[in-house]
Amino acid sequence: MKRFIGFVTKEFYHIFRDRRSLFILFGMPIVQILLFGFAITNEINNVNIAILDHSKDANTQEIINKISASKYFSINQLIERESDIEAVFKKGQVKAVLNFEKDFSKNLIKNRQATVQIITDATDPNTANTITNYVSSILQNYQMEQNKAVKINYVIGPQPRMVYNAELKSVYMFVPGVMTIILMLVSAMMTSISITREKELGTMEILLVSPIKPLLVIIGKVFPYIFLSIVNAIVIVVLSIFIFKMPMQGSLILLALESILFILSALSLGILISTVSATQQTAMMISLMGLMLPVILLSGFIFPISSMPLPLQIISNIIPAKWFIIILKGIMLKGVGIQFIWKETLILLGMTVFCLALSVKKYKIRLE
Template sequence: MKRFIGFIRKEFYHIFRDKRSLFILFGMPIAQIMLFGFAITNEINNVDIAIFNKSKDATTEEIINKITASKYYTNKQLIQNEKEIETVFKRGKVKAVLVFENDFSKNLIKENKATIQIITDATDPNTANTIANYTNSILRTYQQIVNKDIEIAYQIIPETRMVYNPELKSVFMFVPGVMTIILMLVSAMMTSISITREKELGTMEILLVSPIKPFQVIIGKVFPYIFLSIINAIVIVLLSIFIFKMPINGSFILLGLESVLFTITSLSLGILISTISETQQTAMMISLMGLMLPTILLSGFIFPISSMPIPLQVISNIIPAKWFIIILKGIMLKGVDISFIWKETVILIGMTLFFMGLSIKKYKIRLE
């Protein structure tokens, strides 16, 4: 036991004296969560628009007020003629122009029909799409209010209700993904690097020719990272609660336990990588290419699994991150308890045992 504690103390010296790995350990989670939370987002906020109002009557003014009052749009300028539309787009000042036709109000009363043209700058297709949808929905709401007093038979109004993330806040989707990536990165990459570093520097040779047992070396290597990963998970959860106002609907204890489980899964992967690579560089490349990329692309973090081609859907099943993201979303957003996520938990435990077994089998007690 004294041996083991001595070993762990040494590992902490390594971690705290290596400024680069310290930066990866603690700078990365914060940077990533901020990046995904603020910069990379699907929602629109305060988009600048221009308005070309040809009729200038009470109805159009009311609609314009409704639109500009929403937090999605800021009315940047009023346009006076057709030509100006192109100019404002070319200058890149606005993302959309709303054009009200002549005699808007009159047409509405006379023909029960009036047209608004929504012109969007589709150089950014996602934003363009979202703007069009949002505007439609504002107009529809307005229509409902106006039509309230008038009886129209068989009017079918589709009503969409978004559950769990009613405001479609993308940051809520990103938090589980970022947390998964960080835990994976810290655990798998850092352990595999720290074990291969011993090989590269030749200290593994001395450790082998000593009474310390291989499993003690491995547990000693892994232990500090379990500890650091838990700190990271806590930092991520706190950031998402306090900065992004993300609700954690489920139990914190369950969240903690599942995070520890996934950390151990990643650590066992890290050990496995270290048994097959001889240098720190190889270990890092395998971790990045073999773990990070599939984790980002195939786990359902960015691209929904259901819209992938069937072969990729099948492959996604062997990505531990996929199961952990399901668990995280379940606990954080839906607030479910273990009875809803026991299957995913069992899969993760199974994967962990498999990787552990394989690493122990592959761990070399000699140099060959």
């Protein structure tokens, strides 16, 4: 055990002596979290929404059909009670709920005015704002069509209400994404480079035949990055809460456990990359092209996955970052418990076990 502790201590010293590694490990997270706070607006397509129709009359059905016929929305489900709205949002099944008031047609004919409440999930403020604008546009178009047949104009008044992010702060969107990118960068890329460096210099074989068992050698090499990734996660959360005033609705313990699981998942990918890379340059390219770009483009961080072509939507399911961002938004903004994110947790756990098992198998082949 003393040898193992000494080996881990040596790895920490090696990291702290390398200024470039220190900048990547500690400087980049702070710079990104402070400078990445810009809003990115994107077109939406096939966004899942739910309908709560208290009136169930001809006019509401026409509006529902008009919304369903558009390329922007897909009606995921019909709900019966307002108490079901929060549960639907927490499950992450829909991005918006349209709430038609009671006696919609009666109010439209008698009072010349009726109301549709647009309730959106504002954990992604840009998408929420875009959804509101699109629904309002469809309602205005329907209103113009109806007014052609009457002398006195009808007025359909949408009442938008944003949940989980009423002020539409973009920081609520980019913090989970930046946290995911940083943890993936530190855990996967730095780990793969660290192990590949030993292989490139010819010292990995010396370590593997040393008195320390090969498994402990690998653990010793990656343990510092687990620790540093946890430190980075804490720094990002603290900056988010105290500088950007981001709420923390859920359990900090659950957030910590899920973050450690994602770190292990990213770490397993880093180890796997190191098994197929002979040089640090190769490991760097595989990490950047194989991990960083998919994390940014296919995780739902910047671009809505539902608006992507079907092949990319399918590929996004094998990106661990996609599931971790869903978990982060659920815990931090919605305050959900494990009962709402157990599926995403199991997927991350399965990915971690698969990559570790494959890495161990490849290392055994190398040792033989």
